[in-house]
Amino acid sequence: MRQIGNLLLAAAMVLCGLAPGVGGAQSFKAPVRIVVPQAPGGGTDIVARLLIPGLSRELGQTVIVENRPGASGQVGTQVVKNAPPDGSTVLFAVDHSLIIVPLTVPGVRYDVTTDFVPLGQAVRTFWTLIIPPNAAYSDFKGYLAAVKRDPMLRSYGVPLAGGAPSVIGNAIGKSAGVEMVQVPYQGSAPVLQNVLAGQVPAGLTGMPEAMAAHRSGKARVIAVSGTERSPLLADVPTFKELGVDGLGFHTFLGFFAPKGFPPALAQAFNAALRKALADPAAQEKIRQMALQPAPTTLEEANREVGEMTAFWKAALGARQ
Incomplete structure (x- = not known):
């Protein structure tokens, strides 16, 4: 009788969609x-x-x-x-x-x-602002002062036109009181390459592309998007910390x-x-x-x- 009861219970579970894996x-x-x-x-x-x-x-x-x-x-x-x-x-x-x-x-x-x-x-992941390792400034404050002073430093490389890079570039320009110039590339890799080579004064890339270069000293990440610092780049402040509003997003x-x-x-x-x-x-x-x-x-x-x-x-x- 117990066997029959168990079989009936199992059948009822299947019919109700409660058996393991069913439904x-x-x-x-x-x-x-x-x-x-x-x-x-x-x-x-x-x-x-x-x-x-x-x-x-x-x-x-x-x-x-x-x-x-x-x-x-x-x-x-x-x-x-x-x-x-x-x-x-x-x-x-x-x-x-x-x-x-x-x-x-x-x-x-x-x-x-x-x-x-x-x-x-x-x-x-998060967006990063990177500069060449030999730049005369080493942090965002120095970068912002240089951008205000020198129009030649107001261009920045981006892996795609529009979206996050445009929003970040516009926010940086607003903070500096200048108009920034976007330089589109086909992906983050060429942005990083051109920043490292000094062909463009700064770049905006995803964290995966920038982190290795930052840690090796080949480039400097001076700011990241998001509401709090990433544990992967704990030494880098967020734009929010640096007084740039509206960039608390991630990807x-x-x-x-x-x-x-x-x-x-x-x-x-x-x-x-x-x-x-x-x-x-x-x-x-x-x-x-x-x-x-x-x-x-x-x-x-x-x-x-x-x-x-x-x-x-x-x-x-x-x-x-």
Whole structure:
């Protein structure tokens, strides 16, 4: 009788969707496709592939990465927007392509707040202001004084036009009472190279690109974005500390699903992601890339997307 009772209980759990794996990880369609809207080998791609083993283990499904680069992330993002919300396709993207690109590029056909479901963040990083190692000044105060005095020092290299670099450059110019000049490059690597060579007086790059050069003495990071100092560059003050307002933002990499994604699947993916990020080996590799592990709940991810969207709309002067 006890055996029969156990069988009936198990059957009832299955029917109610309470049995282990039912209505959760096993509801994902294999293979789960993680679309990365950047080329293979870049930072976003590397982090995605780093998390694949943990996600596969926790979801109980094969997980693969599919790179769909193009148009500042628009191509891959559009692929996921148009995908069925059945657990087969998920986007892994930087906030720039999801939030800033639609605000700055005409004709973008997606909106992060209406077309996607945030599944959780993975990592975050910050923007850095770098100067050549042989500059006559060694800190932000000295840089600001030099910019006021010498128009030749008012240009700065950026890895992309618009977005965070423009906002930071404008804020620096406002603090100095001058107009700064943006010099666009194709990515952070050439920005760093030209700063090191003294071809451009300063540059704005992500922390992963700048940290190694700063630590080796090949360049100087004199300020970072964010509300508090990064533990990865604890010796560098934030713009906020230095009296420059409006630069308390960071950059994040996160997972998103198409609109209509079932809440149960979102919860299952978020739980799997947080477990994958809790792996000490994964955390160490992430930190070696000068990134910070940044797991969030679904509620935290939704709130941050809303806050970041509102911030960039105001910062970029976009109409709401």
